[in-house]
Amino acid sequence: MSGNETSRIPGFYKLSPDERVKALQDAGADIALAPWRDEGLRLQDADLMVENVIGTFSLPNAVAVNFCIDGADRLVPMVVEEPSVVAAVSNMARLARRSGGFVTESSSDIMIGQLQLSNVQAPAEAVSKLEAARDELLAQAATIHPRLVARGGGMRGIDVRHVVYDEPGYPREDMVVLHIHLDCVDAMGANMVNTVVEHLAPLVEGITGEQVGLKILSNLADKRLAKATVRIDPKYLSTATLKGTEVAERIASAWRFAWADPYRAATHNKGVMNGIDAVALATGNDWRAIEAGAHAWCARDGHYRPMTTWRFDGDMLVGSIELPVQFGTVGGTIRVHPTVQANLALLGAEKANDLARVAVAVGLAQNLGALKALATEGIQAGHMRMHARTVAATAGATTAEVPRVAMALCAKRDYSVAYAERVLGELRGG
Numbered sequence: 001m002s003g004n005e006t007s008r009i010p011g012f013y014k015l016s017p018d019e020r021v022k023a024l025q026d027a028g029a030d031i032a033l034a035p036w037r038d039e040g041l042r043l044q045d046a047d048l049m050v051e052n053v054i055g056t057f058s059l060p061n062a063v064a065v066n067f068c069i070d071g072a073d074r075l076v077p078m079v080v081e082e083p084s085v086v087a088a089v090s091n092m093a094r095l096a097r098r099s100g101g102f103v104t105e106s107s108s109d110i111m112i113g114q115l116q117l118s119n120v121q122a123p124a125e126a127v128s129k130l131e132a133a134r135d136e137l138l139a140q141a142a143t144i145h146p147r148l149v150a151r152g153g154g155m156r157g158i159d160v161r162h163v164v165y166d167e168p169g170y171p172r173e174d175m176v177v178l179h180i181h182l183d184c185v186d187a188m189g190a191n192m193v194n195t196v197v198e199h200l201a202p203l204v205e206g207i208t209g210e211q212v213g214l215k216i217l218s219n220l221a222d223k224r225l226a227k228a229t230v231r232i233d234p235k236y237l238s239t240a241t242l243k244g245t246e247v248a249e250r251i252a253s254a255w256r257f258a259w260a261d262p263y264r265a266a267t268h269n270k271g272v273m274n275g276i277d278a279v280a281l282a283t284g285n286d287w288r289a290i291e292a293g294a295h296a297w298c299a300r301d302g303h304y305r306p307m308t309t310w311r312f313d314g315d316m317l318v319g320s321i322e323l324p325v326q327f328g329t330v331g332g333t334i335r336v337h338p339t340v341q342a343n344l345a346l347l348g349a350e351k352a353n354d355l356a357r358v359a360v361a362v363g364l365a366q367n368l369g370a371l372k373a374l375a376t377e378g379i380q381a382g383h384m385r386m387h388a389r390t391v392a393a394t395a396g397a398t399t400a401e402v403p404r405v406a407m408a409l410c411a412k413r414d415y416s417v418a419y420a421e422r423v424l425g426e427l428r429g430g
């Protein structure tokens with residue numbers, strides 16, 4: 001988004017897809033419909049992207065509304081198959097904007113590449129030889145991507161690590177691992193990093209006299225972090241039966257459960273990734289890399305922890321998230337996929353670290369939605385309200401009939417296709 005657009009579009013969820021596009025245009029978004037409908041990914045481009053292509057595959061492309069991030073309204077495209085995700089995140093964004101919205105920051109756009117020396121007999125010696133050759137290694141690496149340097153990126157440093165394989169019951173193995181730090185600017189950077197590490201391998205072998213094993217980027221991109229925080233006034237959290245302060249304390253307690261128990265942390269984090277992955281998909285990003293980095297980061301103290309924190313100090317509920325984020329806004333799929341370009345334009349994200357900051361804010365909002373539901377009415381009530389529409393359609397309801405059938409399913413809390421068919425029959429006068 002750019003200019004005077006607003007992301008606050010009341011009743012957006014009640015509109016038809018065409019009316020939503022019109023509402024986005026009325027809200028100031030400069031969008032054309034074609035990339036989301038008949039001008040998506042072309043077969044010939046898909047065929048160049050991966051192997052053995054027989055066609056393309058569609059998923060719902062939704063827009064989360066109400067987001068205010070760093071004082072600016074943002075319309076957030078999300079590609080996801082799960083009901084409730086977009087509704088929940090839009091509701092939480094509405095709640096958050098009443099207390100000022102999300103505040104974000106990011107570190108650098110630096111990705112890490114690894115060159116591994118395995119089975120090293122004198123690891124300390126190999127480490128010092130590589131450290132002594134730091135300038136030579138940096139100078140050689142700096143020649144590899146001149147266009148990246150012209151865009152403001154390039155080599156930022158080198159680290160040497162001694163890594164030990166000491167699994168009980170098996171022979172010990174010493175490894176020396178060289179890390180290169182490459183500022184990839186707006187690219188996700190996997191290809192760039194992999195090119196650098198492969199190019200440096202002969203030099204590393206010459207310096208150490210050891211053989212290089214693996215040469216590959218690390219998805220634990222802990223030099224490319226994005227952070228978001230939000231402060232919620234508990235008065236906006238109250239329900240028909242609970243005071244806002246009670247809900248805030250229950251949310252903080254639900255977070256403590258995730259901190260203490262990896263079984264809960266995995267589910268808590270799955271909910272965070274519902275939002276982040278949906279943004280990654282909509283913007284043509286490698287969600288597997290983002291997932292891998294996020295989960296590895298959560299285990300950095302040796303125990304798998306939640307991706308977010310929620311604390312209630314009696315005054316405000318404060319949430320935060322910090323994750324490695326390997327997002328790009330140029331290169332790869334992004335260049336050839338018209339829908340991805342349209343989504344990036346709708347979001348108004350040109351810089352990779354801007355996209356990453358939006359994504360973590362979405363993850364934090366998504367987590368708040370899940371915790372609030374879990375801490376109050378439970379997750380199924382809202383989920384089934386959304387799911388009712390799919391059940392109605394499965395039972396054969398037309399677009400016009402879906403809302404009435406769904407409403408009947410919700411009223412009776414019976415979400416079976418059989419009941420939907422019965423309702424549909426009655427509706428049609430059968």
Ligand code: MEV
Pocket residue numbers: 082267268269270271272274370371374379
């Ligand atoms: C479902 O997709 C995500 C949740 O399970 C997340 C959570 O439990 O926090 C609702």
